Amino acid sequence: MPRTQDFDTAEVVGRARDLFWDKGFEATSIPDLERVTGLNRSSLYNAFTSKRGLFDAAVHDYLDRVVRPRLRILTDEPTRPDAAVRYYRSLAGALASLPDETPGRGCLLLNSAAGFAAHDDTQRSVVDAYQRELSGALTHALRAHDPDASTATLAHRTRLLTSLSVSALLLSRVNRDEAVAVANTAVEQLEEWRRT
Known part of the structure; x- marks a missing residue:
C-alpha cells in the first residue's frame, strides 16, 4: 500500500520556487531543498521524481502566481489606454x-x-x-495606448518594451537603481509616443 502524502504540495512548491528564484537551478542542492521544504530526499523524489521535476513545478507556480497576475494589468478588458504605463510604473515601484x-x-x-536554459531545450522553450x-x-x-498605430509600429514598440x-x-539582480531607471525609461518612452 503506497504511503499517503502528508504535506501541502503548493506550499512545498512555493518554498522551492523561492529558493530556485534566489539561487538558480544549478546552484540549488537537494540538501538546500530539504532544508527549505522540510521534506527529506525520498519524499521530494516520490512527489516530484527529481530536482528537475520540482523545478518544473516551481516554474509553473511562478508563471501562475507571479508573472500572470503582473501581466493582467496589460490584458484586462476593457484595456485602459495607460495600461502599459501603469505596468512599468508598477514594475519600477516593485524594483525600487x-x-x-x-x-x-x-x-x-x-x-x-x-x-x-542555454543548453536545456525544455527550459529554453518555457523561456x-x-x-x-x-x-x-x-x-x-x-493597441489601447495608440489604436491608430500600424502593425509594424506595434511590433517595433513591443520589441523595444x-x-x-x-x-x-x-x-x-545586481543594480537596483539602474533597473528602476530602465523601467522608468519605458514609462518615458510610452509618454513620448502618446504625445506624438
Whole structure:
C-alpha cells in the first residue's frame, strides 16, 4: 500500500520556487531543498521524481502566481489606454522597494535563460513561451495606448518594451537603481509616443 502524502504540495512548491528564484537551478542542492521544504530526499523524489521535476513545478507556480497576475494589468478588458504605463510604473515601484543590502531576485525564467536554459531545450522553450506571453500582453496594451498605430509600429514598440522589461529584471539582480531607471525609461518612452 503506497504511503499517503502528508504535506501541502503548493506550499512545498512555493518554498522551492523561492529558493530556485534566489539561487538558480544549478546552484540549488537537494540538501538546500530539504532544508527549505522540510521534506527529506525520498519524499521530494516520490512527489516530484527529481530536482528537475520540482523545478518544473516551481516554474509553473511562478508563471501562475507571479508573472500572470503582473501581466493582467496589460490584458484586462476593457484595456485602459495607460495600461502599459501603469505596468512599468508598477514594475519600477516593485524594483525600487528592494532592500539595498540584498540583491534582487530578477525573474526566475530570465535567470534560467542566463544559465542552464542555454543548453536545456525544455527550459529554453518555457523561456521563449514567457517572452511571447509578455510580448503579446504588451502588444494588447499598446493597441489601447495608440489604436491608430500600424502593425509594424506595434511590433517595433513591443520589441523595444519587451527588451526594457527583460533588462530591468536582469539588472535588478545586481543594480537596483539602474533597473528602476530602465523601467522608468519605458514609462518615458510610452509618454513620448502618446504625445506624438
